[in-house]
Amino acid sequence: MTRGGKIVACVFATIFMFCAALIVYAVQAPDEITIKDSLWPNPTKTPVKFSHKKHAEDYKIACGQCHHIVKDGKKVPLPEGAAVEKCDKCHNEATIQGEKKLPPDQQKKNLKLAFHDNCIPCHKKAKQEKPDTKAPITCNQCHIPPAK
Numbered sequence: 705m706t707r708g709g710k711i712v713a714c715v716f717a718t719i720f721m722f723c724a725a726l727i728v729y730a731v732q733a734p735d736e737i738t739i740k741d742s743l744w745p746n747p748t749k750t751p752v753k754f755s756h757k758k759h760a761e762d763y764k765i766a767c768g769q770c771h772h773i774v775k776d777g778k779k780v781p782l783p784e785g786a787a788v789e790k791c792d793k794c795h796n797e798a799t800i801q802g803e804k805k806l807p808p809d810q811q812k813k814n815l816k817l818a819f820h821d822n823c824i825p826c827h828k829k830a831k832q833e834k835p836d837t838k839a840p841i842t843c844n845q846c847h848i849p850p851a852k
């Protein structure tokens with residue numbers, strides 16, 4: 705490639721990346737949500753508060769750490785600009801007791817495991833790195849018991 709060609713290619717690459725970034729920001733995450741999935745009409749625990757704003761902006765966690773699509777049966781991080789689906793679109797197995805005893809293919813579809821296996825390992829890692837972390841680890845820190 706000639707030098708001029710390289711510069712042109714570079715300019716196009718920059719424009720492309722800028723547009724890709726705009727597309728990513730076009731998918732807006734709600735700042736704060738309360739997770740209360742309709743797969744469990746009679747939940748046994750209280751709903752869980754989750755802040756996109758803090759996780760994305762303060763803790764600098766990429767969308768694709770939690771949101772994924774499936775390619776050749778494997779989970780891959782949400783590609784730029786792709787639509788965000790609710791977890792229960794795919795994780796629609798509802799067992800909430802003894803879910804770790806389900807056959808492996810059912811475990812992969814289990815919704816409770818999907819939530820817990822997403823949130824908890826990362827929080828445990830945060831605690832190892834920073835013992836006074838705000839990241840909740842115990843049941844009651846996420847499922848805050850109703851005030852008496």
Ligand code: HEC
Pocket residue numbers: 731732733734737739754756759760765766767768769770771788789790791792
């Ligand atoms: C630490 C994990 C995590 C990160 C990081 C994260 N999200 Fe989420 N997001 C969730 C969870 C959990 C839900 C609730 C999903 C559900 O109810 O099935 C959710 C819900 C959403 C929803 C609403 C979906 C619906 O139909 O109700 C959108 C939109 C969304 N996220 C976009 C984003 C974008 C964009 C980013 C990156 C800026 C992002 N999220 C980063 C965990 C995360």
Ligand code: HEC
Pocket residue numbers: 770771772773774777778779789790791792793794795811812817818819821822
């Ligand atoms: C488009 C379908 C789809 C959506 C939407 C989806 N998942 Fe998954 N997820 C899968 C599949 C399929 C696997 C198993 C991949 C494999 O076998 O490697 C998986 C695996 C996982 C795993 C690792 C397996 C485990 O249980 O330890 C976690 C954790 C997980 N998903 C959490 C989530 C969370 C949280 C959400 C919503 C924010 C979500 N998933 C949305 C299809 C999906």
Ligand code: HEC
Pocket residue numbers: 752753754755758759763765769770819822823824826827830836837838839840846
């Ligand atoms: C990839 C890492 C990661 C994942 C996944 C993750 N978190 Fe966190 N979360 C953190 C870190 C890091 C902190 C606290 C950092 C600190 O102490 O400043 C935190 C803090 C929190 C807090 C307390 C502060 C706040 O934001 O209000 C709550 C509640 C929380 N997370 C809920 C969740 C839930 C619910 C999920 C799963 C849906 C989840 N998190 C998934 C990394 C993660």
Ligand code: HEC
Pocket residue numbers: 739740741742744746747748749750751752800816819820823824827840841842843844845846847
């Ligand atoms: C990091 C946060 C976090 C921690 C810690 C956590 N959970 Fe959860 N759990 C969730 C989220 C998010 C959901 C999905 C909430 C919903 O849709 O109601 C969930 C769902 C559940 C459900 C299924 C829905 C229901 O209410 O019946 C049960 C049962 C449950 N958790 C029990 C526990 C127990 C027991 C512990 C402690 C051993 C625990 N959780 C620790 C985040 C957490």
